Amino acid sequence: MIESSKNSPSRIVSEREEEYFARVEFERKQKEAQEREAKLKEEERRQRKALHFMCCPKCGMELIEIEYKGVKIDKCSDCAGVWLDCGELERILGTDRNFLAEMLDIFRRKTD
Ligand SMILES: [Zn+2]
Numbered sequence: 001m002i003e004s005s006k007n008s009p010s011r012i013v014s015e016r017e018e019e020y021f022a023r024v025e026f027e028r029k030q031k032e033a034q035e036r037e038a039k040l041k042e043e044e045r046r047q048r049k050a051l052h053f054m055c056c057p058k059c060g061m062e063l064i065e066i067e068y069k070g071v072k073i074d075k076c077s078d079c080a081g082v083w084l085d086c087g088e089l090e091r092i093l094g095t096d097r098n099f100l101a102e103m104l105d106i107f108r109r110k111t112d
Contacts, residue, residue, distance in 0.1 A: 056081055068106065069099060075107055082107050 054063045054074070061078035071091055074083040082103075084092070092099050 057083065066107075068103060073103070073107065080107075 054065070055061065056063055056076035056079060058081050059076060059079045061076055063074040063083065064077050066073050066075060071088050072085065073088070074085070075081070076083075092103070
């Protein structure tokens with residue numbers, strides 16, 4: 001005779017299977033949700049990059065790129081801030097001791 005009471009071994013196994021499948025289903029949906037979230041973040045990142053490309057990090061106005069001694073220097077068209085890309089400061093400091101002094105003369109903000 002098949003026992004069908006609440007605590008029968010077959011019912012316990014069945015509940016464990018249900019728990020297992022529910023957990024697997026949850027983990028699958030959780031992974032899908034995380035992938036959607038990552039996609040959204042990547043899209044937001046791409047949009048931010050496009051929005052801020054060659055804009056001054058301080059005032060948001062357009063940056064003008066000037067190449068000086070092989071280093072591309074970005075100078076703000078409005079606040080006159082000078083910005084260097086990753087590795088450019090090391091290149092400047094590693095090559096020419098007078099570079100910074102010369103650069104200051106060239107990029108110094110005009111005073112009235
Ligand atoms: Zn600026």
